[in-house]
Amino acid sequence: MGWDRGIAVAAAVVLVAAGAAGCTGTSAGKTAGTTPAAEATRPSAPPAPPLVIAQAEAEKVFSRFEWERRTPAGWKPADGMANVATGPLLAEWKANAAIRALRNWPGTSTTSLVKPSFVIPAERDQPSHPRFFVALSKANGWEDGPATAVHYFVQEAPGGEWKAAVETWMATAAPASPESESVARFAATTVQLRKTPVAAAGRDAAGAAVLSPTADADRTVCGRFADYTSFTTPDKPENEHFAPGPLTDEMIGKLAEMPKAPELNGLARYSFEHEVTGPRLPVLKLDNGASLVACPLLRTEEVRGKSATVSFTFDEDSERGALLNTKGKKWRSSEAKLSLTALIEVPPAGDSGPAQMAACNCLEPQLLEISGKRAD
Numbered sequence: 001m002g003w004d005r006g007i008a009v010a011a012a013v014v015l016v017a018a019g020a021a022g023c024t025g026t027s028a029g030k031t032a033g034t035t036p037a038a039e040a041t042r043p044s045a046p047p048a049p050p051l052v053i054a055q056a057e058a059e060k061v062f063s064r065f066e067w068e069r070r071t072p073a074g075w076k077p078a079d080g081m082a083n084v085a086t087g088p089l090l091a092e093w094k095a096n097a098a099i100r101a102l103r104n105w106p107g108t109s110t111t112s113l114v115k116p117s118f119v120i121p122a123e124r125d126q127p128s129h130p131r132f133f134v135a136l137s138k139a140n141g142w143e144d145g146p147a148t149a150v151h152y153f154v155q156e157a158p159g160g161e162w163k164a165a166v167e168t169w170m171a172t173a174a175p176a177s178p179e180s181e182s183v184a185r186f187a188a189t190t191v192q193l194r195k196t197p198v199a200a201a202g203r204d205a206a207g208a209a210v211l212s213p214t215a216d217a218d219r220t221v222c223g224r225f226a227d228y229t230s231f232t233t234p235d236k237p238e239n240e241h242f243a244p245g246p247l248t249d250e251m252i253g254k255l256a257e258m259p260k261a262p263e264l265n266g267l268a269r270y271s272f273e274h275e276v277t278g279p280r281l282p283v284l285k286l287d288n289g290a291s292l293v294a295c296p297l298l299r300t301e302e303v304r305g306k307s308a309t310v311s312f313t314f315d316e317d318s319e320r321g322a323l324l325n326t327k328g329k330k331w332r333s334s335e336a337k338l339s340l341t342a343l344i345e346v347p348p349a350g351d352s353g354p355a356q357m358a359a360c361n362c363l364e365p366q367l368l369e370i371s372g373k374r375a376d
Contacts, residue, residue, distance in 0.1 A: 048206035049122040052131040052155070053162065058118045061153060061162040062135050066113050086154065087165035088278045088296040092339050092366040099367065102322045112140035113149050119201045121282060122208040131155045132282045133162075134201075134209070136172075146173040147193060150343070152281050152294060165279055166296055168341045170198045170359045190364035192247055198345065198358050199288040212291040215283040218346045221355050222295035225342050226274035228252075229362065233259050233270045242344075247357035254363055264303070267310045271302040277339075289348035292358070297340050299365055304333040311375035319367040334372035340365035 053061070065084040081093045119134040126132065135151040152166040169191040202210035212218050224241045228248075231237045233256050242248045259268050278296030286292055305311060311330035314321040320336065321327075345356040 049124055049208060051120045051133075051208055052123055052126050053120060053133055055118055055120065058120060058133055058135070058153075058162075059116065062116045062118075062137070062151075065151070065153075065164055070110055070112060083161070084163055085165070086156075086163040088339050088341070089164050089167050091368060092167075095339075095366055095368045099319050099322045102325075103317075113137040114140045115143055119203075119209045119284060121211055122204075122206070125208070125211050126282070129155060129157050129160075130279060132279075134282070134284065135164075144173075146171040146175050146195075146197065148172040150294075152279075154279055166281060166294055166341055168294065168343050168359050168361070169193060170343055171195060172197050172200075191359050191361045192251070192363065193359050194245070194247060194357060196356075198292065198343075199286040199290065201292070202285040202287050209282075210285040212283040212285045214291070214349055218283045218291040218293050219280065219295075221293055221344050221346050222276045222297070222342070224355075225295060225344065226276055226297055229255075230273045231256075232272070241355055243354045243356050245357065247360050247362070251360070251362050259303075264312050268303050268305050268312050271304070273300040273302075274298070275300075283346075286345070289351075290356070291346040291348075293344045293346055295342040295344060297342060299336075299338040299340060301336045301338060302333065303331075303336075308332075320370050323367070323370045324372055330375040332373045332375045334370055336370040337368040338365040339368055 068080045068084045071080055081090060085093060114137060116135050116137040119136065121131075121133065132152055132154050135149075135153060137149045137151075139145070139147060139149065147169050148171070150168050150170055151164045153162045154165045155162045171193045174197060175195060204210055221241070228237055228239060228242065229252065231252075236252055236256050239248055239252075255270070255272060258264075258270050260266050274297045276295060277298040281294045281296075284292045303312070311332055313330055314324060314326045314334075316322075316327045320334070324331075324334070340361050341359075342357065342362065343359040345358055347353045347355065
């Protein structure tokens with residue numbers, strides 16, 4: 001049924017056979033078997049374990065989040081979104097709002113998210129706080145497309161508000177046509193998706209999400225990805241841990257080509273440093289045995305002229321240009337902070353194969369801040 005299946009709570013019914021062996025003296029017209037008293041003492045099915053949030057409550061949390069997300073006030077730094085978002089996601093929204101305010105740009109056209117379903121762990125698997133659940137939804141008008149929105153919601157303390165901490169996308173079905181491979185057609189998002197669908201989230205007999213028993217080891221893939229994507233152009237790092245493809249080798253190649261952008265004229269070098277940030281998100285066990293790890297990352301991106309006499313410009317209509325107020329200005333160097341999320345499949349324990357990248361906005365992360373050294 002895939003990622004879009006809802007939480008279906010079903011308890012296994014334990015049937016106790018009341019055998020007639022050894023029973024004697026049954027009278028005519030009566031059926032051998034249990035007596036009413038025995039029926040009353042028959043063991044009942046164990047109750048389903050409580051979840052960290054009931055599905056009905058998760059639906060309310062998501063509905064409130066989507067309402068604020070679609071409300072213009074939600075793009076203002078101090079309004080709306082702070083009530084429903086936290087962590088890396090809130091930082092991204094605040095930065096986006098600040099950049100747009102500087103240039104009086106209109107609010108982003110935000111695609112509606114519909115058909116939400118939820119992957120909710122049992123309390124026994126998250127006995128303390130923070131607690132998490134995952135919401136999966138589709139872009140309005142592209143419900144049958146391969147792209148699925150993924151939001152990790154967190155409750156920091158008992159009784160606290162549930163807020164979205166991380167947002168990304170992934171493919172949960174094969175593309176129906178070449179046009180449907182374009183993420184922008186689904187959700188107007190900058191996240192790149194692997195074409196191969198991500199397997200469904202594992203669930204136990206009661207419908208609770210199955211968390212990876214090796215979560216700490218699984219999460220180390222985030223550090224390996226941060227190391228792999230940290231380099232200075234024109235050098236390119238070797239790929240030891242990740243399957244080659246558009247989200248690894250090809251992505252690194254595109255980053256390495258950034259100094260050739262027209263505004264830089266090949267006169268600058270880029271340096272990329274990544275560090276793992278944000279909350280320790282839950283690691284979901286997938287039906288194929290792999291673990292799904294979400295890695296919020298902070299990128300420090302330095303641009304520096306190849307020599308002390310080299311200067312360069314930034315497009316004043318770009319996000320960097322907006323924050324630097326670059327009109328008519330030249331720069332010796334700049335340093336930017338950017339937020340991105342990598343979604344990675346870690347092979348099952350005992351499988352020595354490489355990790356599989358599922359999604360990343362590595363090529364178009366959200367700019368958070370930037371500073372620079374002027375050339376004049």
